[in-house]
Amino acid sequence: QQQTLCVTHLPQIAAFSDSHYVVEKQIEKDATYTVVRKTSTSEEKAQEIAQLIGGREITEKTFSVAYEMLEQARSAAG
Numbered sequence: 001q002q003q004t005l006c007v008t009h010l011p012q013i014a015a016f017s018d019s020h021y022v023v024e025k026q027i028e029k030d031a032t033y034t035v036v037r038k039t040s041t042s043e044e045k046a047q048e049i050a051q052l053i054g055g056r057e058i059t060e061k062t063f064s065v066a067y068e069m070l071e072q073a074r075s076a077a078g
Contacts, residue, residue, distance in 0.1 A: 015073040
């Protein structure tokens with residue numbers, strides 16, 4: 001059994017993940033921190049993929065495309 005860690009900005013790749021993590025940069029005073037959090041629901045994962053597709057402003061269309069990508073990835077994975 002093998003495990004792969006992939007850091008990507010490509011929604012087409014992110015849709016295939018078994019586990020999805022979000023990496024965020026936070027700046028507080030004079031320090032910069034990196035925060036990693038795991039998405040807890042399929043809706044949250046779709047939200048993050050929609051953001052990769054369309055940027056900060058997520059529309060119904062980008063959310064729909066994200067869900068479609070996730071469905072296609074699930075079908076392809078079997």
